[in-house]
Amino acid sequence: MTSKIYILSFALLLSGCKSTPIEAIYTELDPTPWTIGYQKDFGVGNGYIREWVPKGENIKSWTKLFSIEFLENEKTPIHKYSNNFLKKRQEQCSGTKYKILKETDFSRTYIINFPSCAGQEAQSEITRMFQGNDGLHRLSYAEKSARLSQEVITKWNQELQNSYVVKGPNKTRIR
Template sequence: MINLQKSLICLVLLAFVSCTTMSGGKESLGSSNPIIMDIRLSVFHIPDRPYKGGWKLGHSQFIKGKYAIEEYVPKDESIESWSRLYTEQTLARISTSPANPKDMMAGLRDLMEKRCPDVVWKVIRESEHDILYEYYFENCPGTPSQYEIARIIYGKWNIWRIAYTQKGAPINEQERLKWIENLSEPRIVAQ
């Protein structure tokens, strides 16, 4: 029975990551990280196995061939009022997409600096196909202080952005290292 439940969960997760494919290419973002899997499982209802995790889907939007976004919040919060937020975004790679993850991040940083001039931004690590970064701001007009750690991953057909955001002061070093590990694990899966 336990193996059947595990198999069902794996199938559900495979179906989920397959849904994130945006264009004609067959690729998805897969993860076996327990925290990421727990967050993703909050979307599905499996009979006789109610979800008991700490997250729920707060918002999702999908436009075929263009983009998809899913935002998860702690189960006792809402998308309108949250303390922590986990986000997965998928964009179809098109001719006008930034050439690489560093350029994509630079564009996001420039937009953030226009809104919040005092933002503190730091690249944690980067490679040809992905970049992991963090930022923190306070005293930004219309936006509460927050800390975010995020990763941009370039596939052949799609671009993914995954992020953990927390309102308030920057997270402690132990929590920071945990989210660096969590966001570093997901990989592009060619199908």
């Protein structure tokens, strides 16, 4: 049975965090093989992050990670926000590589490969960022590997492209 991650995000926020998001991401990712490894509410008006790891793993020792992040009130255009992130990451770890897969006015999907650096293992991720009405949303899938396989990229790109921003009690699609 497939559940929707946005339902999990809302339930988690309502059950123990300080703020309730104005918007959420709709995705049909099956949460069955995943468990929450980390979650943080950034405070009222700031957003939240949720990170899922495979069952049996934890946030300190994971091989794969799926995350949802909401940066409430972040109005920086997606291309500028992600370019700033890349520049900062490349300054921290030379050898960081970045490739845009798809871009629209309100969304950017990219792959980023982080080399082993500053005590961190190599990591690769595919990410889709969305510009909502109330801030920026980020969905990403990561692996501790130098590169994602083409099979993984195809699977997760499809998953990310099928996701979108919803708003309100009826979860109305806005983007």
